[in-house]
Amino acid sequence: MNIGDVSRLSGLPAKTIRYYEDIGLVQPQRSANGYRAFRDSDLHKLAFLGRARALGFSIEDCRGLLALYEDESRESASVKRIAEDHLHRIDEKIAQLQSMRATLAHLVSCCAGDDRPDCPILEDLGAGEDHCCKG
Amino acid sequence: MNIGDVSRLSGLPAKTIRYYEDIGLVQPQRSANGYRAFRDSDLHKLAFLGRARALGFSIEDCRGLLALYEDESRESASVKRIAEDHLHRIDEKIAQLQSMRATLAHLVSCCAGDDRPDCPILEDLGAGEDHCCKG
DNA sequence: CTTGACCCTCCAGCGACTGGAACCTCTATC
DNA sequence: GATAGAGGTTCCAGTCGCTGGAGGGTCAAG
Numbered sequence: 001m002n003i004g005d006v007s008r009l010s011g012l013p014a015k016t017i018r019y020y021e022d023i024g025l026v027q028p029q030r031s032a033n034g035y036r037a038f039r040d041s042d043l044h045k046l047a048f049l050g051r052a053r054a055l056g057f058s059i060e061d062c063r064g065l066l067a068l069y070e071d072e073s074r075e076s077a078s079v080k081r082i083a084e085d086h087l088h089r090i091d092e093k094i095a096q097l098q099s100m101r102a103t104l105a106h107l108v109s110c111c112a113g114d115d116r117p118d119c120p121i122l123e124d125l126g127a128g129e130d131h132c133c134k135g
Numbered sequence: 136m137n138i139g140d141v142s143r144l145s146g147l148p149a150k151t152i153r154y155y156e157d158i159g160l161v162q163p164q165r166s167a168n169g170y171r172a173f174r175d176s177d178l179h180k181l182a183f184l185g186r187a188r189a190l191g192f193s194i195e196d197c198r199g200l201l202a203l204y205e206d207e208s209r210e211s212a213s214v215k216r217i218a219e220d221h222l223h224r225i226d227e228k229i230a231q232l233q234s235m236r237a238t239l240a241h242l243v244s245c246c247a248g249d250d251r252p253d254c255p256i257l258e259d260l261g262a263g264e265d266h267c268c269k270g
Numbered sequence: 271c272t273t274g275a276c277c278c279t280c281c282a283g284c285g286a287c288t289g290g291a292a293c294c295t296c297t298a299t300c
Numbered sequence: 301g302a303t304a305g306a307g308g309t310t311c312c313a314g315t316c317g318c319t320g321g322a323g324g325g326t327c328a329a330g
Contacts, residue, residue: 004307014308015288023286033295035308044261051260056235059286069257079256080248087243090236097229100191104222113215121214122204125186126179139276149277150319158317168326170277194317 001038010046017046025049025063057086106132136173145181152181160184160198192221241267 007014020026021036026045028036038046048069052062061082068074068082110120110132120132142149155161156171161180163171173181183204187197196217203209203217245255245267255267 002308013288016286018309019287033308035295048260053286054235055239055260056232065257065260068254069261072252074252074254075250076246076252076254076256077248077250079254080243080246083239083243083246083256087236087239090232090239094229094232094236097191097225097232100189101222101225101229104190104218104225108215108218108222111211111215111218113212115210115212117207117209117211119203119209119211119214121211121218122200125183125190125200126204137277148319151317153278154318168277169279170326188317 001043003036003038006038006043006046009043010050012046012050020046020049023059025059025066055086056090057082061086136178138171138173141173141178141181144178145185147181147185155181155184158194160194160201190221191225192217196221 001009003014003017006012006017010017012020017026018036021028026038026042026049028038028042031037045066048066049062052065053059057065064082065079068079107121107124112118123129124132136144138149138152141147141152145152147155152161153171156163161173161177161184163173163177166172180201183201184197187200188194192200199217200214203214242256242259247253258264259267
């Protein structure tokens, strides 16, 4: 298979696949003409990577997961540890975004959004205090 | 004020303040010795930027907000538009993270996490199907 | 005079790609 | 055999918002 086929089948852009080869996640062989020659196992790995990335795992996490995937003598505890760590990081990110969201939504709701210059959003950013309707 | 004072007062690292000067967000003057000489208004701007960044606004958003902040004849609608756009982007990010979180939490809960190799997390990543307890 | 804290500039790197230039290869058609 | 177009290749630069470090200058205290 050429890179275009693998790209279509895995859903990953060709650029990304070349990048994954660069950083050693896959090692496709080469045809006589210099084209990358992907085996089924390469496609399988790339699809694995695509799904892991879609779950937000970092490339380094993916490298670890892939190694465990290939390792018949792995302990599922190792996999679970990586996944749980990632879950915690996701939770932290969600909490942080929700906190931003709350502040921002409050400010937005207080802003008239008309042609006058008075704006509680800017007042808050400028002073670090709540100048809103309720503040 | 030297950069260290402004850094302490604004909470921004000195490196970040230099970077903000680089990209034209602040224009501190210079002392005879070449040190940056910050006025109160510069400090004020930097504090504004720090708070806007803490709410997740991009640097370009911050540039726009700062310009509006300085513009006495602004319309609050312009500010509100930027804030609302940002709010929507935050909402999208939260939704995406929550979707990841749900999948991941399910997989984690199905993984024994012991010394055996069987692992629904890897099976899912490998096959793109649900191999969990309930799947 | 030396120490240490502060300041300066410039360059490189992070993560995970993405875009583009400049070029090569294959297949189909005329 | 020429040509067009769709594929492939490499390499370099850019994204975003900093951050680290090298290698140096400045200033106040002891």
